[in-house]
Amino acid sequence: MNIIVTGGAGFIGSNFIYFELANHPEDRIICLDALTYAGNIASLDSAIQNPQFRFVKGDIADKACINRLFEEEHPDIIINFAAESHVDRSIADPGLFLQTNIIGTQVLMDACKKYGIKRYHQISTDEVYGDLPLNRPDMFFTEDTPIHASSPYSASKAGADLLVLAYHRTFNLPISITRCSNNYGPYHFPEKLIPLMISRAIAGQSLPVYGRGENVRDWLYVQDHCSAVDLVIRKGRIGEVYNIGGHNERTNLEVVEAILSELDKPKSLITFVTDRPGHDLRYAVDPGKISAELGWLPEIKFEEGIKRTVQWYLDNRDWWKNILGGEYQTYYDKRYGNR
Numbered sequence: 001m002n003i004i005v006t007g008g009a010g011f012i013g014s015n016f017i018y019f020e021l022a023n024h025p026e027d028r029i030i031c032l033d034a035l036t037y038a039g040n041i042a043s044l045d046s047a048i049q050n051p052q053f054r055f056v057k058g059d060i061a062d063k064a065c066i067n068r069l070f071e072e073e074h075p076d077i078i079i080n081f082a083a084e085s086h087v088d089r090s091i092a093d094p095g096l097f098l099q100t101n102i103i104g105t106q107v108l109m110d111a112c113k114k115y116g117i118k119r120y121h122q123i124s125t126d127e128v129y130g131d132l133p134l135n136r137p138d139m140f141f142t143e144d145t146p147i148h149a150s151s152p153y154s155a156s157k158a159g160a161d162l163l164v165l166a167y168h169r170t171f172n173l174p175i176s177i178t179r180c181s182n183n184y185g186p187y188h189f190p191e192k193l194i195p196l197m198i199s200r201a202i203a204g205q206s207l208p209v210y211g212r213g214e215n216v217r218d219w220l221y222v223q224d225h226c227s228a229v230d231l232v233i234r235k236g237r238i239g240e241v242y243n244i245g246g247h248n249e250r251t252n253l254e255v256v257e258a259i260l261s262e263l264d265k266p267k268s269l270i271t272f273v274t275d276r277p278g279h280d281l282r283y284a285v286d287p288g289k290i291s292a293e294l295g296w297l298p299e300i301k302f303e304e305g306i307k308r309t310v311q312w313y314l315d316n317r318d319w320w321k322n323i324l325g326g327e328y329q330t331y332y333d334k335r336y337g338n339r
């Protein structure tokens, strides 16, 4: 099969490409990525050595570029990871989130309609459901929980999901959607909680925890997300939404303390800072549907995953130091510009 992965130079997309190349060597993977500030071609250095892999620099909202790619590659499946993904940036500048996350999704689906596709898969997020109260540990997001987004980021992802479902109903486009909880692991851009705290703790810098650090996230090791998406694109029912999560709920303070403990750094690095506006209190996913229908189960518990992640950041300092220093933004032209 020919599989287009958009946003494959980002955190989850790059992990997914390595997962697919390792587990389905018969498939060809074409990565389309605009290399925004969040995309790092260095994350795909090993994939680029693989003859089954092709990288294309381009914007999912650029119709001419997408149509050209469909004409060249005749994809069987397209998986849309490309997005503006950081809540704090969406609060500072919502417009780009609507352009990439909603218009980009529409352009991709229009190409699927025009050229035909076996499956269009949308990578969504549990954040489309809004948040849950801190004092109701019995409550979880199911696929039937109403959409109730809080931030411009989650509203743009929710808008895209509604559009994907509408293209299925109106045009019979063969779609599926997965909504996953917070991921962590290798190649995670150091502006998000876990990689930010690891890189700052290694440098002995203060760790900015929003509010009182009581907000809860449901953390999934990125490879468990990849295995779930892989199952859904191959065996999931067309037209369906599947939630993905591993029941690893932690307060932000617990997460930061776990990182400090792995690195043997003092808790005095923690600094409580002004809270994020509209800050979602708690996310917690019920993954019952994907487990019952497709037999998916997460393999990595939080304690193991955070150890592996801290070790990866210790072993790959150049990867994140180049990001913090900005060098990664010129890396593509230097390394691949003449290809």
Ligand code: NAD
Binding pocket: 006, 007, 008, 009, 010, 011, 012, 013, 032, 033, 034, 035, 036, 037, 038, 039, 040, 058, 059, 060, 061, 080, 081, 082, 083, 084, 085, 086, 100, 104, 123, 124, 125, 126, 157, 179, 180, 181, 182, 183, 184, 189
């Ligand atoms: P990321 O920000 O690390 O990567 C996004 C990638 O998309 C980057 O490589 C970027 O260059 C690319 N991109 C951005 N705009 C583009 C455009 N217009 N055209 C082509 N490429 C573009 O994001 P991530 O954390 O890997 O998230 C991937 C997907 O998973 C997103 O759709 C996100 O909403 C979803 N998601 C993320 C999490 C999480 O915890 N990170 C959880 C659930 C769902």
Ligand code: TYD
Binding pocket: 086, 087, 088, 182, 191, 192, 193, 194, 196, 208, 209, 210, 211, 215, 216, 217, 252, 276
């Ligand atoms: P983040 O990694 O941005 O993911 P999301 O907002 O999509 O869940 O943030 C995870 C949690 O960590 C969230 O509750 C906000 C909090 N946070 C901090 O306390 N300090 C920080 O510097 C960042 C980036 C996040």
